[in-house]
Amino acid sequence: MALFNRLLVIINQNSRFGQADIRSYLQSLENDGVRIHFHRINKPKEIQSLIEGNAHRIDAVILGGGDGTINSALEVLIKHRLPLGIIPLGNANDLARTLGIEEDITTAVSIIQSATLRQIDLGSVNQKYFMNTAHIGLGVLMARDLSPSQKRIWGLLSYPKNLYHAFRQNRSFRARVSINGRKITGRFIQISVSNGKYFGGGKIIREDAAIDDGWLDVVLVKPQSFAKMLTLVPKLFMGFSEISNEKIIVMRSHKVSVRTRKPRTIVTDGEITRKTPARFDINPKILQVFAPAKI
Numbered sequence: 001m002a003l004f005n006r007l008l009v010i011i012n013q014n015s016r017f018g019q020a021d022i023r024s025y026l027q028s029l030e031n032d033g034v035r036i037h038f039h040r041i042n043k044p045k046e047i048q049s050l051i052e053g054n055a056h057r058i059d060a061v062i063l064g065g066g067d068g069t070i071n072s073a074l075e076v077l078i079k080h081r082l083p084l085g086i087i088p089l090g091n092a093n094d095l096a097r098t099l100g101i102e103e104d105i106t107t108a109v110s111i112i113q114s115a116t117l118r119q120i121d122l123g124s125v126n127q128k129y130f131m132n133t134a135h136i137g138l139g140v141l142m143a144r145d146l147s148p149s150q151k152r153i154w155g156l157l158s159y160p161k162n163l164y165h166a167f168r169q170n171r172s173f174r175a176r177v178s179i180n181g182r183k184i185t186g187r188f189i190q191i192s193v194s195n196g197k198y199f200g201g202g203k204i205i206r207e208d209a210a211i212d213d214g215w216l217d218v219v220l221v222k223p224q225s226f227a228k229m230l231t232l233v234p235k236l237f238m239g240f241s242e243i244s245n246e247k248i249i250v251m252r253s254h255k256v257s258v259r260t261r262k263p264r265t266i267v268t269d270g271e272i273t274r275k276t277p278a279r280f281d282i283n284p285k286i287l288q289v290f291a292p293a294k295i
Contacts, residue, residue: 003059003115004034004059004060004083004115005033005034005035005059006034006035006037006057006058006059006060007029007034007035007036007037007058007059007060007061007062007085007112008037008039008050008051008054008058008060008061008062009022009026009036009037009038009039009061009062009064010039010040010041010047010050010051010061010062010063010064010073011038011039011040011041011063011064011065011087011089012041012042012044012047012063012064012065012066012069012089013040013041013042014042014043015064015065015066015069015089015090016066016089016090016091017089017090018040018064018065018089020089020105022064022087022105023038025087025105025106025109026038026109028109028110028113029109029112029113032113037054037057037058044065044068044069044071044072044073044271045072047063047069047072047073047076048072048073048075048076051073051076051077051080051082052076052080055076055080055082058082059082059083060082060083060084060085060290061073061077061082061083061084061085062084062085062086062087062112063084063085063086063087064087064089065087065089065090066088066089066090066091066092066093066270067090067092067093067094067095067131067132067269067270068090068269068270068271069089069090070084070086070095070131070269071129071130071131071268071269071270071271071273072271074122074129074130074131074287075128075129077287078122078129078286078287083117083288083289083290084287084288084289084290085108085111085112085289085290086099086101086108086289086290086291087105087108087109088101088102088103088108089105091201092198092199092200092201092202092270093201094131094132094133094196094198094199094200094201094202094269095131095132095196095211095269096108097197097198097202098131098132098196098197098198098211099118099120099211099289099291099292100291100292101291101292111290111291111292112290114290115290116290116291116292116293117288117289117290117291118212118288118289118290118291118293118294119212119285119286119287119288119289120211120212120285120286120287120288120289121195121211121212121213121214121282121283121284121285121286122195122282122283122286122287123193123194123195123216123280123281123282123283124280124281124282124283125193125266125268125273125274125278125279125280126266126274126278126279128268128273128274129268129283130195130268130269130273131195131196131211131269132194132195132196132198132199132269133192133193133194133195133196133199133200133205133268133269134192134193134194134266134267134268134269134274134278134280135190135191135192135266135267136173136175136190136191136192136258136260136264136265136266136267136276136278137173137188137189137190137191137221137264138189138190138221140264140265140266140267140272171189172187172188172189172222172223173187173188173189173260173261173262173264174186174187174188174260174261175187175188175191175258175259175260175264175276176258176259176260177191177218177220177256177257177258178256178257178258179218179251179253179255179256179257180251180253184220184249186222187222187223188220188221188222188223189221189222189223189224190219190220190221191218191219191220191221191258192205192218192219192221193216193217193218193256193280194209194216194217194218194219195211195216195217195282196209196211197209197210197211205217205219206250212284212285212294214254214282214284215252215253215254215282216252216253216254216255216256216280216281216282217250217251217252218249218250218251218252218253218256219248219249219250220248220249220251221247221248222247222248222249223247224247254281254282255279255280255281255282256279256280257277257278257279257280258276258277258278258280259276259277260276260277263275263276263277264276266278
């Protein structure tokens with residue numbers, strides 16, 4: 001741990017398990033001589049200023065929270081070339097799942113203690129980084145409807161709970177998608193662009209996706225009935241590429257552009273961040289994370 005003996009630990013206490021006594025779990029690190037600058041926050045937007053203010057005196061940043069908490073720190077982590085450690089305290093924890101980090105605080109701390117680093121890709125949309133998935137359409141409405149209190153109370157059940165409500169509000173939209181030199185124009189209810197393997201609490205974009213494979217995985221969903229959508233939900237845990245449906249297009253690319261008639265909101269890693277028109281890019285192996293060795 002000699003190379004990482006000064007850690008900035010930031011805990012989002014509004015994440016689902018953010019009230020846990022994290023400090024006691026860090027004792028093993030402090031016993032190894034690690035100096036810990038410990039902070040609890042109420043809003044993810046506080047994270048960037050904390051990292052900026054401590055960047056000159058730390059070797060790595062440890063974030064406790066969900067995917068939205070981590071997403072809020074990506075730009076400043078890359079700016080200062082700081083490795084990231086993850087303590088999964090949110091609902092979905094899709095980045096931790098992709099990296100093989102168990103939702104157990106003791107295990108997560110032991111991974112940080114081992115100082116094993118892995119370089120991962122990040123996606124970006126209009127210069128905003130994301131780890132897992134960016135959504136246009138149905139996924140945006142679900143994110144809007146999910147308040148922090150709902151996530152804490154319902155956990156992963158909050159996602160299917162909001163699906164029907166979002167579907168009722170959702171309207172198809174016309175878009176032109178440019179990918180691999182091909183232009184796809186039509187009406188869609190959902191466009192997803194993914195960097196990692198998982199989204200929405202364990203649903204799989206495609207089984208062979210990896211967070212360091214240098215690809216973006218794109219899913220275009222055409223209008224269909226809610227009944228039809230429900231039949232697809234169990235299959236989402238096997239991957240979109242396993243779904244045989246003429247209304248779902250699955251492709252892979254290094255860059256994607258999406259244009260819509262009117263600006264449409266984009267959600268990255270569960271948080272509303274950008275609008276169309278949008279350009280998506282892959283940024284290979286741009287971030288170091290503490291993670292189990294890749295098998």
